[in-house]
Amino acid sequence: MDWDVSIASLSTALGIGLLVGTVRERHHAPDRIGKAGLRTHALLALTGALAAGFGTGALLVALAAVAALAVAGYRAGGATHDPGLTGEVAMLVSVLLGAVAQQSPALAAGLGVLVAALLWAKAPLRRLSQELISEREVQDGLLLAASALVILPLLPDRAVDPWGVVQLSMLWKIVVLIMATGMLGHVARRAVGARRGLPVAGFFSGFASSTAAVVSFGHLSRAQPALRAASASAALLANLASVLLLVAVVAAVSPTLAQAIAWPMASACAGLLLVAAHGLLRGNADGLPAGPEPRAFRISHALLIALVIAVVMLLSEALHRAFGDAGAMTGAIVAALAELQAAAASVARMASTGSLSAAQAAWGMVGLLAAMSIAKSVIAFVSGGGAYGRQVTAGLVLMTAAGAAGTWLTTR
Structure with a gap:
């Protein structure tokens, strides 16, 4: 022994x-x-x-x-x-x-x-379990767990369309990812409290919809001019969350491309943070009147994004077959005006299949950022007025320029 x-x-x-x-x-x-x-x-x-x-x-x-x-x-x-x-x-x-x-x-x-x-x-x-978590949050948690642990393993990882573009498992991974980021943001806002300031609310609302965040903070800027600088910063932080979600979506489709764009996307995020921090130092960030949303995420929003991604992928493949790589990239950039993650998934798929080189895909991501910046800048001017629109546009332009500079340094 x-x-x-x-x-x-x-x-x-x-x-x-x-x-x-x-x-x-x-x-x-x-x-x-x-x-x-x-x-x-x-x-x-x-x-x-x-x-x-x-x-x-x-x-x-x-x-x-x-x-x-x-x-x-x-x-x-x-x-x-x-x-x-x-x-x-x-x-x-x-x-x-x-x-x-x-x-x-x-x-x-x-x-x-x-x-x-x-x-x-x-x-x-x-x-x-009995006081802090609401019944709706328990339902959302169970829905997220079922989506990740029950539905995802059952979906096939092969393409279901004749052109080999749409994979149900990949699309559902994106659905789960969007739901998970929404849950994370909801928990974080519950933990720190929405009244701690606009920055926290802005960043976590971006995981749900950065476009809606730009609009809502623009309306707040019009209603309370004293909060204009802080509202613009919150809108930029919402776009920061959208860029982070873009990187996560790219990683789900093409991990190799995600590694290739890591530094350019980090540079883009740094540009957003720089302008957002400047706005927060200038203004009051204690004016958020509402608490966190009662729901951690909206499954309809996640499913809609997945559906848009599938449509954009099919459209890009059709353009690729008709006009080559230039046609597919043009379609993705146009799609980025409405839905950034869908366009990013399309570019990532082309990179994963070899239709685009790593350098071409990286510059394609810069094009997507530029398209998003144009769309969000117009929305900011319309919803929040000139001063709010200029601050948001400055951050988005710096984001795109920083991303382009990072891409140039890593691909030359």
Whole structure:
């Protein structure tokens, strides 16, 4: 027998039992009958370690015996108190962790700390699930999980059209990505509070729709001229989120192109941040009147973007077959006037199939930024007036120029 291994395993099992038992001891109701506390859990963990040493049969017998004790304790506790099941489940977990300690003490110790933390966090977790998270947010979370873990694995990764352009799995990855970024933004805004200022609201609203953000902050600029500089900065931060989402969409379609445009896109983001920071330093950023949206994301918006991406891909392929690479790139740039991510996905697909070189695709992304800047600048002037439009346009022009400079440096 390897005494060093046995001592380490039994010591780990004992430590796990003492840790879990301490937490359970502190959370017991004073009148609880048949409660399992510090000593009981220490003994249970040791039982699991010793039983595992004798083999699988002995471990199964030990688990059955502990399960019988847990059932007896549950029935006895139910006579005078609503016992719940946490204590009984914790008893079985202590035995299993002791058994795991025989094979991997480090893994068992880590799991033991995790179990103890979950047991300790009863009140915070109950408050999170019952008070902090709304029913709508739970529905959105379940929808996101089902989309990523149930629907996505079932979709084929081969093209479904005769031209080999549209892949359902790739399109659904983009849907999941848009939903996930919306959820992340919603959680962040809930955490910091929308009233902390326009910058947070602007950035996270850009993941949903940067165009809508430019319009809404333009209206705010007209209604409250004192917030004009801060509103323009918030609109630029919304476009920053849109550029980050563009990079994520490109990575989902063509990871190679995403690496190639990393520095140019970083330069473009830096240009946006520079003008946005200048506006925030000039104005008051404490005027946001509304809280976060009640929904983390809109599935209809994500599906619409995926549908637009599929249409743009098919259109680009048709233009490519009719007029070559120039025709496909022209179609993508025109599409960027309305939907940046769809156009970016089209360019990324052409790069992944070899229709465009990495340098051509990188310059294509600059063209998309330029098209987006034109569209958003016009929207800014219309929605927010001259001063707001000039500030937004300055940031978008600097973004495009910085992206072009970065592309020139990386492709020459």
